[in-house]
Amino acid sequence: MTEKVKELKKFxxxxxxxxxEDDKESRIQTKKMLDNFFPNTTLATNGKEGLEEYLHFYxxxxxxxxxxxxxxxxxxxxxxxxxxxxxxxxxxxxxIVLTAHNEIEFLANAINIGISGFITKPIEIQxxxxxxxxxxxxxxxxxxxxxxxxQIDNLIYENEKECEKIMQKNLQLEKSLQDIKDYxxxxxxxxxxxxxx
Numbered sequence: 001m002t003e004k005v006k007e008l009k010k011f012x013x014x015x016x017x018x019x020x021e022d023d024k025e026s027r028i029q030t031k032k033m034l035d036n037f038f039p040n041t042t043l044a045t046n047g048k049e050g051l052e053e054y055l056h057f058y059x060x061x062x063x064x065x066x067x068x069x070x071x072x073x074x075x076x077x078x079x080x081x082x083x084x085x086x087x088x089x090x091x092x093x094x095x096i097v098l099t100a101h102n103e104i105e106f107l108a109n110a111i112n113i114g115i116s117g118f119i120t121k122p123i124e125i126q127x128x129x130x131x132x133x134x135x136x137x138x139x140x141x142x143x144x145x146x147x148x149x150x151q152i153d154n155l156i157y158e159n160e161k162e163c164e165k166i167m168q169k170n171l172q173l174e175k176s177l178q179d180i181k182d183y184x185x186x187x188x189x190x191x192x193x194x195x196x197x
Contacts, residue, residue: 047077
C-alpha cells in the first residue's frame with residue numbers, strides 16, 4: 001500500500017482535478033484526502049456549477065481537467081447528468097463517481113455512459129487510494145503515449161520534408177545530366193568542315 005501511495009504522489013503532482021460535491025462536510029473531508037496527493041484541485045458544489053467550471057477551465061487553458069471526481073446525488077444537476085454533458089464535450093474524460101448506491105442497475109447505467117471508477121460512501125481510504133492509483137496511472141500512460149505520438153508525428157513530418165528536398169535535388173541533377181548529354185550529342189552530331197569538303 002505504501003508503494004502505491006508513493007507512486008500516486010509521484011504521478012499526481014501535475015494532475016488537475018475537478019471535484020464536485022454538494023455536501024459541505026463530505027466536500028471538506030474528501031478535499032483533505034485529495035490534498036495529500038493533488039496540489040491542483042478545483043471545487044464545485046453541484047453538477048451545473050461543475051459543468052460551468054469544466055468549460056471555464058478549457059476556455060482558460062485550452063485543455064481539459066485530467067480527472068473529474070463527482071458525487072452522484074446533487075441538486076440542480078446530478079453527477080451522472082453532468083458526466084453525460086462532459087462526455088459529449090470530451091468523450092475520453094476520466095470521471096470517478098462517489099456514490100452510496102450499490103444497485104446493479106445504477107452501476108450499469110454509470111458504466112454505460114463511460115464512468116472510469118466508483119468510490120462508495122462512506123469513503124474507505126484503501127479503496128479510495130486503489131481507485132485513484134489505477135485511474136492516475138491510466139491518465140499518466142495516456143499522456144505519455146500522446147506526447148510520444150506527437151514527437152513521432154513531428155519526426156515523420158521532418159523526414160517527409162527532407163525526402164522532398166532530396167527528390168527536388170535529384171530532379172535538378174537529372175535535368176543537369178540530361179542537359180550535359182544533350183549538349184554532348186549536339187556537339188558530336190555537328191558535321192565538321194573537313195567532312196563537308
